[in-house]
Amino acid sequence: MSRFWSPIVETLTPYVPGEQPRIPGLVKLNTNEHPYPPSPRVGPAIAAAAESLNLYPDPTAAALRGTIAEVYGVAPEEVFVGNGSDEVLAIAFQALLKHDAPLLFPDITYSFYPVYCGLYGIAYREIPLDAALRVQVADFTGPCGGVVLPNPNAPTGIGLSRADIETLLRAHPDAVVLIDEAYVDFGGESAVPLVRDHANLLVVQTLSKSRALAGLRVGFAIGQAHLIEALVRVKDSFNSYPLDRLALAGAAAAIADTAWLEDNRARVVATREDLASALQSLGFEVLPSVANFLFVRHPDHAGDVLAAALRERAILVRRLGHPRIADYLRITIGTPEACGRLVEALRAILHR
Numbered sequence: 001m002s003r004f005w006s007p008i009v010e011t012l013t014p015y016v017p018g019e020q021p022r023i024p025g026l027v028k029l030n031t032n033e034h035p036y037p038p039s040p041r042v043g044p045a046i047a048a049a050a051e052s053l054n055l056y057p058d059p060t061a062a063a064l065r066g067t068i069a070e071v072y073g074v075a076p077e078e079v080f081v082g083n084g085s086d087e088v089l090a091i092a093f094q095a096l097l098k099h100d101a102p103l104l105f106p107d108i109t110y111s112f113y114p115v116y117c118g119l120y121g122i123a124y125r126e127i128p129l130d131a132a133l134r135v136q137v138a139d140f141t142g143p144c145g146g147v148v149l150p151n152p153n154a155p156t157g158i159g160l161s162r163a164d165i166e167t168l169l170r171a172h173p174d175a176v177v178l179i180d181e182a183y184v185d186f187g188g189e190s191a192v193p194l195v196r197d198h199a200n201l202l203v204v205q206t207l208s209k210s211r212a213l214a215g216l217r218v219g220f221a222i223g224q225a226h227l228i229e230a231l232v233r234v235k236d237s238f239n240s241y242p243l244d245r246l247a248l249a250g251a252a253a254a255i256a257d258t259a260w261l262e263d264n265r266a267r268v269v270a271t272r273e274d275l276a277s278a279l280q281s282l283g284f285e286v287l288p289s290v291a292n293f294l295f296v297r298h299p300d301h302a303g304d305v306l307a308a309a310l311r312e313r314a315i316l317v318r319r320l321g322h323p324r325i326a327d328y329l330r331i332t333i334g335t336p337e338a339c340g341r342l343v344e345a346l347r348a349i350l351h352r
């Protein structure tokens, strides 16, 4: 604490990202990064853009937004881009989700949401997941200033159907429903096709997970132009150039390479299914994931003990703070080799 702080700083409880330690031979399955390098088109695009780093980037990111619009079948005015989807979310919370009535989101979900609420002074109400840790859209009732829902949910990996999202949109016609599709490419059902008919829908995606570009920091939102305009107004009151020239060029190259996305999500999904069976045969309960991670617990072993034992073997997985999920481990889908090392380590820890 310091007497120089603005009053709000003392009240903040910042988000804590998964650790990025430097341990030789580490098997890193804790932050849902993609196990393979990005599209081979990304590097050359960034190298070419580096020639022009003396110039400011395009503040409207027109080329990247055009590429996203083409690939997703929407208009460029329906696309917003930001420095990672965390920034897109932060801007959306301020621009569209701060109202008198509380914002609704699940009790177990992406733990950045309450952090944005603290930063912007947004009231919120947490809607409990059901006993099987599923989102029940029928429980999202009552007056609200907005709804935020990851689909698939984090950290459970469980997906909702497009019909469920549509139910939610119809239940709250006067509030923005933000669907955070960080993991949708690994088997979820995207809400993007609903944008045309729903003035209150904002879909947020990222290049960090399915496009293997966590290090580049690019995310985007798709919604009707009136919602996008609100995001642009906040962004232009804050930072004209959140995406630099390298990020703009690399992201456009990655989005355009749809064949890379198809091939590499299939590899991750295949590894996910193999890992799920291997963990089940070790006695783990595995939630049905459509993401690039599994959320698992063992009936006879506490989550903190397992995570610590894995860590001793230089294998990192993530545990999340909420008491309802204290015994669960969130395990990122790595390469088959990395997942194999995890399974062997767990076999030794469980004496199987």
Ligand SMILES: *Cc1c(COP(=O)(O)O)cnc(C)c1O
Pocket (backbone or CB within 6 Å): 032, 083, 084, 085, 086, 087, 110, 150, 154, 180, 182, 205, 206, 207, 208, 214, 217, 218, 219
């Ligand atoms: C990873 C993640 C994000 C943020 O991704 P960026 O790297 O900031 O684009 C947003 N929402 C959820 C649910 C995530 O898991």
